[in-house]
Amino acid sequence: MSTSTPHSASPDPTSVFDHGVEHEQVVFAQDPASGLRAIIAIHSTALGPALGGTRFYPYASTAAALDDALALSRGMSYKAAVAGLDLGGGKAVIIGDPTTMKSEALLRAYGRFVESLAGRYVTACDVGTFSEDMDLVARESGHVTGRTLAAGGAGDSSVLTAYGVFRGLQAAAEHAWGDRDPADVLAGRTVGVAGVGKVGRHLVGHLVEAGARVVVTDVSEAALDRVRQAHPSVRAVGSTEELVASAIDVYAPCALGGALTPEVVAGLQARIVCGAANNQLAHAGVDKLVEEAGLVYAPDFVVNAGGLIQVADELVGFDFDRARARAATIYDTTRSVLERAATDAVPTAVAADRIAEQRMRDVGRLRGIWLR
The missing domain is CATH 3.40.50.10860 (Leucine Dehydrogenase, chain A, domain 1)
Known part of the structure; x- marks a missing residue:
């Protein structure tokens, strides 16, 4: 090598x-x-x-x-x-x-x-x-x-990735619609999930349990079949383009990155974007388009941190309940990001970056480059 x-x-x-x-x-x-x-x-x-x-x-x-x-x-x-x-x-x-x-x-x-x-x-x-x-x-x-x-490991990290996205979505829904307990804020809402692989299928389970109507799409028929067998109420459409153009309340991109292009933002009927995919903003400037379109965007690296939390817990001796409890706090983190965006009058992606950068500056200067 x-x-x-x-x-x-x-x-x-x-x-x-x-x-x-x-x-x-x-x-x-x-x-x-x-x-x-x-x-x-x-x-x-x-x-x-x-x-x-x-x-x-x-x-x-x-x-x-x-x-x-x-x-x-x-x-x-x-x-x-x-x-x-x-x-x-x-x-x-x-x-x-x-x-x-x-x-x-x-x-x-x-x-x-x-x-x-x-x-x-x-x-x-x-x-x-x-x-x-x-x-x-x-x-x-x-x-x-x-x-x-x-x-002796933490197992499949998609379990808590999906749970964290779900908690972040609850916070975004409360921010967008309010007047409901977080436990039932998604009841009756239509959520479109693009990608029902390892994370997306777990997210669908949380959504169905919360009383949401779920529409899914995936390039894999096998993945779609697994979801429909587990949750017969779930409806599938033929493509992401069809899903984006549908009358959905929430768009949850859970496949690969670059899901939010200017064209997608312009065509979305959803009020909220919150999904597990990394790097959802296709390029610089899309965050501003999202804001101008009136979308509530829960930044991907905020809401999909549950998997990182799960595997990080393995470093100190994995305990699922402890990791799940920490992943649940993604709800609070998402609320903080949404509030910071409103206070600073910036897109939510910028607000999340500022929070992260502040911590890296404040704590990182005490540590320097990490060496074993």
Whole structure:
């Protein structure tokens, strides 16, 4: 296995400092024997070691994979800071199709890569990886969370990710409509969920239990079938475009990032946007469009922090009830962000950034760069 030191999307690695990359460290690795090609991006260790999942995805290019790692790791720094965790932000991507490339050899090679960073980065599950995969990674590294319960880990982090999104949505609904107890603020409302994979299907369960009408879409028929079998009242539509144009009260993007484009914002009939997908704002300036459209946007890195909370609890000996109780406070955090946005007269995404940045400044200056 070979690794290289900080790099940017530019073809010339020596120009990293000229391209606005704010990350502490970006490391590439490959293991030809197993086919591993991976990138770990450490955005910040101001609050502690960088914790973030491993995404296994067939990126079109190395540059696309790097862009994703950089954006996702930055989001993890902000997510941990807003959630009040003593953790920094990092993310890893493995380039390739997990359905054909994933193997014990590859995952263990990746584990050795993680271990080479000596604890500055702690990994977990993400798109394309599961708790069973983390068990294999952990055979080579002591810096792994999200392992199976049988291996002493926190298990599937999508459970508390979905719960946290649900709690954030309750806060957003109370902010938008008020006059109801949070427990029934979603009753009778129509929620459109785009993506019913690991997180989305758990979110659907919470919504149905809360009395919401749920409409879903997914590119996977198998995923749709699982949800409809578990919840016969759920209705499916053929595409995200159809879902967005529907008469829904809440839009919950729960697939990949970039869900909120100017076109989507212009066509949305929903009052609230609150979902589990990372990096929902397609590009800078969309947050302002969201505000101008009168949408209540619960920032993704605020409401989807439940999974991070779950795997972070594993670092001190996992206790599900303790982690769930902390994930429940996402309701209060979301309320604080919405109130800060109103007070500062800024989009909610800006308000959330300010809260995170303030904590990283106030606490981070006491710690400096985290070293084991």
